[in-house]
Amino acid sequence: MNTIKRIEIVVPAIELKPVLKRLENNGVKKYSIIRHVVGRGEFGESTDDLDDQLSGVYILMTCAIGEEESLYLDLKPILEKFGGMFLVSDAVGYRY
Amino acid sequence: MNTIKRIEIVVPAIELKPVLKRLENNGVKKYSIIRHVVGRGEFGESTDDLDDQLSGVYILMTCAIGEEESLYLDLKPILEKFGGMFLVSDAVGYRY
Amino acid sequence: MNTIKRIEIVVPAIELKPVLKRLENNGVKKYSIIRHVVGRGEFGESTDDLDDQLSGVYILMTCAIGEEESLYLDLKPILEKFGGMFLVSDAVGYRY
Amino acid sequence: MEFSLILSNILNPPVLFFFVGMAAIWLKSDLEIPQPLPKMFSLYLLFAIGFKGGHEIIKSGLSWDIGITLLAAIAMACLVPIYSFFILRLKLDIYNAAAIAATYGSISAVTFITASALLTKLELGFGGHMVAALALMESPAIVVGIFLVRLSVDAGEQKPDAVEAVPWTEILREACLNGSVFLLVSSLIIGLLTGENGWGKIKPFSDDLFYGILCFFLLDMGLIAARRINDLKQAGPFVIGFSLLMPVLNAVIGIGLAKLLGMSVGNALLFTVLCASASYIAVPAAMRMSVPEANPSLYISMALALTFPFNIIVGIPIYLQVIQRLWT
Amino acid sequence: MEFSLILSNILNPPVLFFFVGMAAIWLKSDLEIPQPLPKMFSLYLLFAIGFKGGHEIIKSGLSWDIGITLLAAIAMACLVPIYSFFILRLKLDIYNAAAIAATYGSISAVTFITASALLTKLELGFGGHMVAALALMESPAIVVGIFLVRLSVDAGEQKPDAVEAVPWTEILREACLNGSVFLLVSSLIIGLLTGENGWGKIKPFSDDLFYGILCFFLLDMGLIAARRINDLKQAGPFVIGFSLLMPVLNAVIGIGLAKLLGMSVGNALLFTVLCASASYIAVPAAMRMSVPEANPSLYISMALALTFPFNIIVGIPIYLQVIQRLWT
Amino acid sequence: MEFSLILSNILNPPVLFFFVGMAAIWLKSDLEIPQPLPKMFSLYLLFAIGFKGGHEIIKSGLSWDIGITLLAAIAMACLVPIYSFFILRLKLDIYNAAAIAATYGSISAVTFITASALLTKLELGFGGHMVAALALMESPAIVVGIFLVRLSVDAGEQKPDAVEAVPWTEILREACLNGSVFLLVSSLIIGLLTGENGWGKIKPFSDDLFYGILCFFLLDMGLIAARRINDLKQAGPFVIGFSLLMPVLNAVIGIGLAKLLGMSVGNALLFTVLCASASYIAVPAAMRMSVPEANPSLYISMALALTFPFNIIVGIPIYLQVIQRLWT
Numbered sequence A, B, C: 001m002n003t004i005k006r007i008e009i010v011v012p013a014i015e016l017k018p019v020l021k022r023l024e025n026n027g028v029k030k031y032s033i034i035r036h037v038v039g040r041g042e043f044g045e046s047t048d049d050l051d052d053q054l055s056g057v058y059i060l061m062t063c064a065i066g067e068e069e070s071l072y073l074d075l076k077p078i079l080e081k082f083g084g085m086f087l088v089s090d091a092v093g094y095r096y
Numbered sequence D, E, F: 001m002e003f004s005l006i007l008s009n010i011l012n013p014p015v016l017f018f019f020v021g022m023a024a025i026w027l028k029s030d031l032e033i034p035q036p037l038p039k040m041f042s043l044y045l046l047f048a049i050g051f052k053g054g055h056e057i058i059k060s061g062l063s064w065d066i067g068i069t070l071l072a073a074i075a076m077a078c079l080v081p082i083y084s085f086f087i088l089r090l091k092l093d094i095y096n097a098a099a100i101a102a103t104y105g106s107i108s109a110v111t112f113i114t115a116s117a118l119l120t121k122l123e124l125g126f127g128g129h130m131v132a133a134l135a136l137m138e139s140p141a142i143v144v145g146i147f148l149v150r151l152s153v154d155a156g157e158q159k160p161d162a163v164e165a166v167p168w169t170e171i172l173r174e175a176c177l178n179g180s181v182f183l184l185v186s187s188l189i190i191g192l193l194t195g196e197n198g199w200g201k202i203k204p205f206s207d208d209l210f211y212g213i214l215c216f217f218l219l220d221m222g223l224i225a226a227r228r229i230n231d232l233k234q235a236g237p238f239v240i241g242f243s244l245l246m247p248v249l250n251a252v253i254g255i256g257l258a259k260l261l262g263m264s265v266g267n268a269l270l271f272t273v274l275c276a277s278a279s280y281i282a283v284p285a286a287m288r289m290s291v292p293e294a295n296p297s298l299y300i301s302m303a304l305a306l307t308f309p310f311n312i313i314v315g316i317p318i319y320l321q322v323i324q325r326l327w328t
């Protein structure tokens, strides 16, 4: 039971692989992914009506307090180029 | 990087359109939607075994601190009539 | 509108039924479930490529402050034996 | 004799797969047909039966008889929910009574399809216009159900409603344009418009695969029905009795009307089955929106876990037996 | 006379189901075909058309004519985006112009399939190698589009890009190995390799169901196209004009080339349709990754909500009419 | 001569599509068949092969030979995991050894189906009861695997387990009622019960589409197998050797038993393939639950990424070759 940071990301489905790669390079070893996320953002609507390549994916993970900044900086170029959301909140991790 | 409110909603799938309309009327321009949410609440079980019209949808969005109240008030009639969840938590938005 | 605990769990799909049973025994009457969650953890990768029996499920629920501990203790054996995530965060519940 | 027809009905692969589904749940097998596959099967069946209906109408032509059958269908779709409502009010509140009444006024396409499969097996013909009757009977009960609620709920006792009530025109539109009816009617019209040429191209898909896909769909219905039976545990004898006796009452009235109007044996069975069956998708979805005060797990489970298996397993062969006796 | 062909095209079940889809949205029906069913239909159609193409090539053999047709196909796939780009630059920025140009340089497999269904209906033959042309025309426009951006964007004005630019080899690989092209080409090769024996086993799946599944796929395309039309509301007359006139211009060039190369009527129609159609899946996905500055809802909606219906409904029969006149 | 049979096996569309799937991953194509489509294909194949098996049993009748074959099948399903376990214990811990042993004691329905497709192509018959053998061999290894763990793990060294150990009856029930076995056996029984009449209605679905859907399923298996090969990189030569040699050992024993029992060539091949194949769905799911200490990516990848392709590509034709030589 630790106080940790809970990070949630939404990126375009086509960017899932590069994002995971960067996360893994940053030492993230545990994460959960929910696919087929639709929504709306700065880059317009993302849907899966035609093909799920144009939908989004949601990634949930945790990190120690203070590590969220560097994770964000590493993903920033992808998020800014292709769109995406990056939120951090506080959580207590019982098992994570 | 801002301290913001993170709002998560679950409503019956058939109410997604009216809920999005009200959110957009309230100036919400960015959100993520996860469909095919099942679960249990005051209105009984929601499943997608027969048809996904009877399942739920999860909506995630952010707002500035203080705006959550009016968003809730606007959705309240729908949530009370058709069921639904409305939670608010604190988050730090790096990109949102 | 109450300050509450927001609990999110990820467990292997095959453990959904026993987990829900324990939750219900603990008085949890409302929850939302997102299926087909993939990811990575201590127990390796969970995917749904072959069959969704090997994927994970995400469960979201709320409880009164202080109740999270006993919920965790009750699920702990399952989480430790079969894998899973258990996070708790603070939230304000408007309708839940 | 009745028993042999029941057996002949049961020994159809689709009906047997319904039992397999139920058995899977009772034996706690993990057999599952995940969404959206059941949705696809149901779209397919609507497409197939609509297209075939259109093609049959070309072959048979239109006639006065058809018009009268369609009128009778609409009449039954409006009447059944009205008398059901008053029966249900004996024990239930306005909202649940209206929602259940609407459920029983409408129809179950799969029950119709299963009956048509039995007719095909027994080489008893039926008219393509019966598909039109199916389409016409899906929606009126929704409107009647909402009407019954609004009429019954006194302005005074109605709780102030922050969500504006859906206007009538909207209700009518939604009732008539729900996806199932829309696909069914469109397919029927396209079957009509494209004639033999269209049929020749589509038949290997819509006709040859029909039985196999019906098996899968009924397998899934068996899974769902068995899961829902638990929901009825606290429902009490009134509700359970209604679920099993109402189809019989509606069937009796249906058979009488069919006899009166001089329908053929095949058409009479289908008409009877439309009257006797209840909706578990379209109407529940509409009621969930327009009468949210009612309890969906109640009206869905009644239609799905009791009335549907009852009709599929014993109803259809018995109705046919009675019709065959009365008609000869 | 032209009108009768348009009518004959429209009275095809697949085209009529496209209208049903559009009508469902306009009438606000809740008809829906959820993912991944449309994805499955699209994989099926690629498999079926690829396999059949391979089988046809065995029957017809290879020839110089085929080689020349394939070269012409690649040439058009490279040229169309180039001249489109300069037309689009009159009103649009580099990114959007390049992305739209790429979209129109590539092809729509379903438009091709609908045209081939009309040919089959009219008993006009076509060569299996046209499927190879389809495959060859899918990807070059992606490369040309990216090339146009990189050439146009001056190093100075380019914003410093923290994400390393994708190298050319990678772009080429991705363009040639996108899932659709890969499945199409693989199926064609397997159809070639396994000959009559393979065809005999696969035909009941790939050929007999073809029309039915095409109906479902076009039903879904109708739903999506109608939903996307709204996206074009703020697009302005230039963009709308481009979406409707560009296919005609490309068709005219295509017909001219086909005449010049002495293609048969069937091959000429398919070649024309490849030139006239625009991509709404493969290219948009590639552009979303490689030209993220462009607006996807613009180029997808143009290709899907205007050009696609235009070709399906009036384009195909008119192109065929013109070809039949010129060829006789 | 052996080579020509391998070639003939490889030039089957389904096997070629398996290669397409593997190639797609190696070439980094984005080709994908999203869930629940693979699940549907697998349900379809179980349904089709079960129904056909039931129909064949009607035609051939029951006999002592059949009973003996089924007993041999169960015996192999119990023996294979036992000797596998002791081989595996040379290098692996109890948990992984037991889980892998269970995997190899059970069977792969798709390997069986691919072998049966080769037999059909070569016009070599086989009995419907082989499908019953398939069903009977799916589950015993699960029970044996759990038994081996419980026997090997000394009460002392066992870590205190807060989750109550699943009782034996529960394990047996789950092993016998997993969805695949349940659907297969149900379909077989329904095929038996509904006879020629049922078969006539279902055949266009279950038989005519079989090859096409098998292609799609093997395409997906190719995608998954190629993705999983990476998981074996750190596995070491022992594990890799086991994955490739164990099927051969089991096949040899299977062929010997088949000869001893006087099976026909077709039945012998199917029996051999059942012995030689390993489970990558049912058993892993059961082991994940009952032996969570073992590493699923190890046993799934062995069965799926090595043993499965080995059997599909070279195993089946070689086993057949050997059987044909020994039988004549």
Ligand SMILES: Nc1ncnc2c1ncn2[C@@H]1O[C@H](COP(=O)(O)O)[C@@H](O)[C@H]1O
Residues within 6 Å of the ligand: A010, A011, A012, A037, A038, A039, A040, A041, A042, A043, A044, A045, A046, A056, A082, A083, A084, A085, B030, B031, B032, B033, B060, B061, B062, B095, B096
């Ligand atoms: N504030 C937000 N709340 C929820 N989801 C968001 C938010 N911002 C972005 N997203 C998600 O991230 C995707 C890409 O965002 P964007 O880069 O703004 O286009 C959107 O389609 C949404 O699904």
Ligand SMILES: Nc1ncnc2c1ncn2[C@@H]1O[C@H](COP(=O)(O)O)[C@@H](O)[C@H]1O
Residues within 6 Å of the ligand: B010, B011, B012, B037, B038, B039, B040, B041, B042, B043, B044, B045, B046, B056, B082, B083, B084, B085, C030, C031, C032, C033, C060, C061, C062, C095, C096
């Ligand atoms: N406390 C909660 N935690 C998680 N999900 C909830 C909660 N309350 C409601 N929900 C979700 O919202 C849906 C509608 O809730 P209700 O209005 O209570 O029937 C339920 O089916 C759940 O999916």
Ligand SMILES: Nc1ncnc2c1ncn2[C@@H]1O[C@H](COP(=O)(O)O)[C@@H](O)[C@H]1O
Residues within 6 Å of the ligand: A030, A031, A032, A033, A060, A061, A062, A095, A096, C010, C011, C012, C037, C038, C039, C040, C041, C042, C043, C044, C045, C046, C056, C082, C083, C084, C085
């Ligand atoms: N820190 C985490 N963040 C997000 N998801 C997690 C985390 N830890 C575990 N999970 C999820 O829970 C599943 C089981 O975790 P484990 O027991 O560590 O194998 C993983 O496959 C993930 O989907």
Ligand code: NA
Residues within 6 Å of the ligand: D080, D103, D104, D105, D106, D107, D250, D274, D275, D276, D277, D278
């Ligand atoms: Na009725």
Ligand code: NA
Residues within 6 Å of the ligand: E080, E103, E104, E105, E106, E107, E250, E274, E275, E276, E277, E278
């Ligand atoms: Na083009």
Ligand code: NA
Residues within 6 Å of the ligand: F080, F104, F105, F106, F107, F250, F274, F275, F276, F277, F278
């Ligand atoms: Na085996």
